[in-house]
Amino acid sequence: MQKVWLITGASSGLGRQLVELALERGERVAAVVRRPHALDELQQRYGNRLTVETFDIRNTERVQQTINSVATAWGKIDVLVNNAGYVLRGAAEEVSDAQIERQFAVNLLAPIQVTRCILPLMRKQRGGRIVQISSMGGQAAFPSASVYHAAKWGLEGFTDALRQEVAPFGIQLTIVEPGGMRTSFSSNAVHAEPIDAYEQTTVGLFRRRIQHAGAASDPGDPRKVAQAIVASMDADIAPERLVLGADAYDVIRRALAQRLATLEAQQEVAHSTSLDR
Template structure:
């Protein structure tokens, strides 16, 4: 069955990988980009199966218009992938107000508004899927990535509640939590705060290494990760979370176990506060 996908941020990274695999497999893709020339080769290769929609997610007043245009172009939307985003690294005190606002507008508000705009179309079609790209950083907090963590934790909370809201309409929601992947995320997808001397040698300063390409040993294969995302659409019911990469699985399971270990001893105190 041919599916129609709406994917944000198809010019690079996971968005590009998803678009290429889906189009090669015969599906149709409506992709958003900030620069249409970045996907000119896909337009040339796949023609009418691929439609391009210029969009910067910070332009939240245009998101519904773009989603409606994608629906009109193909007549239906089956899968919506909220993929576009980036990371700002640096200690919370090092961040500028502009960096904070732009990161929240893109990763959190942009994702929320995209999904909200797509829901009427999915409901009218009798169902569909939403894939929200998060990260292992949606479960694990690291010094120096507090703002990025805030956006990913925020969108995960939104999507977890959303999944229960839209299940009666046949709409499945999956939060994708990849670990490190060999994408071009570090070239444009990563931005940095201006370092303060006070944080030299602190835990937050460790993220500064990413300026030089990041730590070695990144294991994630973006093609395999994209293929796993695509395969998840055939699963019923939709998996609420899809953890990708051995590094992500290890980090997420460790932090969840540690979180439970910290909360369990508080049972008596918790119950003692009941009226």
């Protein structure tokens, strides 16, 4: 059965790959972009199976209007992919208030609001899939990206709780945690003004390592990542998490192992704080 997708951040990179693959499968796609004409080629190729909306994903009113118009035109929305986002690089002390607010607005508040906008429709449909594009940075953390990590960890916590809230309505959620991919994601990063005191710390070392490596060193193939996401739609039970990329697997496994070891070492003290009976 033909599915209807709504994909944000669809101008390029992973978002565009998802649009292309869904269309190749014969699906209908509503793509949200910020750059006019970004998908003109696909529009010409696929005609009325692709509708493109151009606006800032922080505009919740436009989000709701788009969801309503797509549902009216095509009768349903089966899959929402919250893909729009970017990375803010800088130590917590280096980033500005405005940079923090925008990072949270785009990477956390926007996907929460888009998700909330679509829930009444999916609840009425008695089903739907919501895909939250997180990152290996939603399970592990690196210096010089503290605010980015805060947003991604927040999105994952929101999704884990929401999954339990909407399960009775047949709505399923998947958190996708990719590693580095050969896209413009790194080159589109926003950088805080450096503070000299951090240059010989882990912040400066990590910053230089990223600058030296560049996006060309990222091991992930965005099309293969998109293929894995699209393939997961065919499963009756959606995966709660989808780790994509050898780097993501290694980083997340190491982070989880360290957290589990820390937890287990605290078993005695944890139990010691219970009330005496």
